[in-house]
Amino acid sequence: MNTTVIDAHNISKVYNPKTIPVHAVNEVHLHINKGEFTALVGPSGSGKTTLLNLIGGLDRPDKGNIFINGTDITKLTAGELISFRLHNIGFVFQSFNLIPVLTAKENAEFIMLLQGVKRKERERRMMQLFKDIGLEDKMDVRPEKLSGGQQQRVAIARALASKPQFILADEPTANLDSASASNLLDNMAKLNKEENMTFIFSTHDQRVIERARRVITLVDGKISSDTAVVPTTEIQTGQVTS
Amino acid sequence: MWIIRLAWKNLWRNRSRTLITVGAIFFAVILSIAAESLKTGIFDNLVKNVVSFYTGYIQIHKNGYQDEQILDNSFSQADDIEKKILANKNVTGLTPRLESFALASSENLSKGCMVVGILPENENKITSLKRKLVKGSYIEKTDQSVLLAQGLAERLQLNVNDTIVLIGQGYHGSTAAGKYQVKGILKFGSPQLNDKILFMPLQTSQSFFSADGMITSYILSIAEDTQLEPIASAVRKTLGTNYEVMTWEALLPEIKQHIATDSNNMKVVQGILYLLICFGIFSTLIMMMIERKFEMGMLVAIGMKKAKLIVLFITESVLTVLIGCIAGIMASIPVIYFLNKHPIRIGGDTAKAYERFGFEAVFPTSTDASIFIRQGIVVFVIGLALSLYPMIKILQLNAVTALRR
Numbered sequence: 001m002n003t004t005v006i007d008a009h010n011i012s013k014v015y016n017p018k019t020i021p022v023h024a025v026n027e028v029h030l031h032i033n034k035g036e037f038t039a040l041v042g043p044s045g046s047g048k049t050t051l052l053n054l055i056g057g058l059d060r061p062d063k064g065n066i067f068i069n070g071t072d073i074t075k076l077t078a079g080e081l082i083s084f085r086l087h088n089i090g091f092v093f094q095s096f097n098l099i100p101v102l103t104a105k106e107n108a109e110f111i112m113l114l115q116g117v118k119r120k121e122r123e124r125r126m127m128q129l130f131k132d133i134g135l136e137d138k139m140d141v142r143p144e145k146l147s148g149g150q151q152q153r154v155a156i157a158r159a160l161a162s163k164p165q166f167i168l169a170d171e172p173t174a175n176l177d178s179a180s181a182s183n184l185l186d187n188m189a190k191l192n193k194e195e196n197m198t199f200i201f202s203t204h205d206q207r208v209i210e211r212a213r214r215v216i217t218l219v220d221g222k223i224s225s226d227t228a229v230v231p232t233t234e235i236q237t238g239q240v241t242s
Numbered sequence: 243m244w245i246i247r248l249a250w251k252n253l254w255r256n257r258s259r260t261l262i263t264v265g266a267i268f269f270a271v272i273l274s275i276a277a278e279s280l281k282t283g284i285f286d287n288l289v290k291n292v293v294s295f296y297t298g299y300i301q302i303h304k305n306g307y308q309d310e311q312i313l314d315n316s317f318s319q320a321d322d323i324e325k326k327i328l329a330n331k332n333v334t335g336l337t338p339r340l341e342s343f344a345l346a347s348s349e350n351l352s353k354g355c356m357v358v359g360i361l362p363e364n365e366n367k368i369t370s371l372k373r374k375l376v377k378g379s380y381i382e383k384t385d386q387s388v389l390l391a392q393g394l395a396e397r398l399q400l401n402v403n404d405t406i407v408l409i410g411q412g413y414h415g416s417t418a419a420g421k422y423q424v425k426g427i428l429k430f431g432s433p434q435l436n437d438k439i440l441f442m443p444l445q446t447s448q449s450f451f452s453a454d455g456m457i458t459s460y461i462l463s464i465a466e467d468t469q470l471e472p473i474a475s476a477v478r479k480t481l482g483t484n485y486e487v488m489t490w491e492a493l494l495p496e497i498k499q500h501i502a503t504d505s506n507n508m509k510v511v512q513g514i515l516y517l518l519i520c521f522g523i524f525s526t527l528i529m530m531m532i533e534r535k536f537e538m539g540m541l542v543a544i545g546m547k548k549a550k551l552i553v554l555f556i557t558e559s560v561l562t563v564l565i566g567c568i569a570g571i572m573a574s575i576p577v578i579y580f581l582n583k584h585p586i587r588i589g590g591d592t593a594k595a596y597e598r599f600g601f602e603a604v605f606p607t608s609t610d611a612s613i614f615i616r617q618g619i620v621v622f623v624i625g626l627a628l629s630l631y632p633m634i635k636i637l638q639l640n641a642v643t644a645l646r647r
Contacts, residue, residue, distance in 0.1 A: 053642050056543075058641050058642050058645075079547065079548075082542060082545055083545065085543065085544065086544070089545075091540075091543055093540065097537070097540040099248075099537070100255055101251035101254070102248070102251065113244050114544075114545055114547075158544070159544075
């Protein structure tokens with residue numbers, strides 16, 4: 001049975017409402033189930049990042065409601081939203097955003113410190129996560145000594161460390177070369193498949209789109225198409241069953 | 243605990259910025275300590291020069307003597323008065339004096355001088371007179387000899403073992419005349435004292451002025467100079483209305499006024515200094531907040547509560563300010579001690595102006611430990627108060643705006 005993770009009803013976000021109104025997101029309905037691997041695509045200014053910010057609880061819609069696992073996050077106070085994000089949503093940013101003075105492990109562990117997770121549990125989870133992202137040997141290395149791809153994998157480990165309901169990734173491959181991007185997407189796909197982790201990407205990158213199982217296209221703040229697809233990689237490797 | 247560890251690590255992520263901030267605080271602490279200790283040192287020296295070296299902290303006279311300082315306003319030295327005064331536990335000692343003026347002459351020169359009859363040992367206990375001796379030896383209680391201030395001796399071209407002739411008016415209009423051997427030469431910090439003072443044993447002076455058993459004042463030493471007025475009040479109460487009990491501040495109002503004026507001027511200078519400190523610290527804080535805006539946005543986005551973020555930034559500020567303050571205090575200690583042992587000396591017209599007030603133009607620093615602590619705390623508080631800026635910025639932070647490059 002499919003479990004609903006995100007249920008957004010008729011959400012709108014208007015910038016500059018009093019001067020020159022820009023409808024960044026315009027009456028969007030969005031329903032995401034557990035375990036989806038979804039790409040939000042569209043030209044620049046189409047509203048991808050705004051929609052991602054709204055469902056991530058970073059921004060509030062001017063209209064509509066967003067339910068995450070049954071909680072209407074539009075009704076939460078600013079403080080409650082921060083706490084909600086900490087326990088329910090994982091973020092992966094375009095420019096990695098690791099804390100430079102912390103090691104890879106400390107960066108990923110940071111979110112668990114905020115959650116107040118005990119040391120023993122943190123250690124256990126870090127070992128598992130770094131094994132999953134294939135960076136067991138880089139745990140004690142600072143971000144500056146890691147490649148862009150490795151840094152982004154640490155960012156994924158950080159997002160996963162909090163055991164979120166879903167991960168929002170804003171242009172995660174934009175700053176990566178082909179090999180690193182491919183490696184990163186392999187990691188994400190593996191986590192999606194093995195741990196049923198829900199991923200939602202905002203992207204322009206064809207490599208990401210090719211891996212997605214659902215592609216939502218935004219144009220001028222509205223959903224112009226919402227398609228379930230078979231990832232090209234699965235076709236190439238013959239994983240598709242009729 | 244992890245916040246302190248992270249704050250410490252954050253301090254060194256941008257070494258230049260941290261070192262600039264620490265440096266600003268470091269120099270601010272040194273400058274504010276130097277300014278405060280110089281101010282205190284100058285005033286202490288002033289009080290020492292003019293007050294404790296001669297006037298004493300408290301003087302007791304017969305009522306009316308301060309307005310008309312003549313021998314006829316002297317009073318009898320009496321054991322019961324001395325016992326009453328010394329009964330006050332804050333009075334640590336007393337010495338009687340008989341003071342008047344006379345014309346001092348050598349072979350060919352003469353000059354007006356102040357003749358002070360003293361009990362040599364008591365006087366030394368209170369004003370350390372023996373330490374002023376630069377030539378010859380100190381007088382004994384029964385000597386018929388005198389101690390001359392260096393300036394006066396030079397003016398009269400007298401040296402140790404020479405004879406000085408004194409002529410003046412004695413008690414109840416009698417004539418006072420005598421010749422005495424110069425037993426020693428004294429050097430005073432205060433040029434005013436150095437040019438006119440002459441000491442002789444009390445008994446000798448009483449004989450010279452025909453004022454047997456009479457004195458013009460008691461000079462009191464006290465346990466705590468900050469308790470000056472309460473002690474004076476207590477003594478006043480003990481002695482009743484026949485005597486006037488005066489603090490040095492009442493005896494030398496111009497010095498008190500001078501200290502008050504200089505103290506206010508120094509406050510303005512310190513205010514400007516604190517303002518510069520504020521600008522120094524504030525500019526680096528602004529730099530830091532701009533530089534780390536994105537990071538703050540990211541931390542709030544992933545779920546770090548603003549209160550925790552504020553604690554993190556305040557911890558960073560506290561550590562930075564603490565390092566600067568401690569380093570500043572440590573570095574200022576040798577500087578202040580050096581300037582205490584080798585005080586700043588000024589010359590020219592400024593020196594002359596100071597001499598007109600009756601004290602030497604020497605500016606030693608004060609090594610009072612409370613100055614180091616107080617100034618350290620002031621700068622620390624300034625640093626903490628400025629930490630309100632990051633606090634306000636964090637409270638106003640919008641994660642979405644902050645995450646936009």
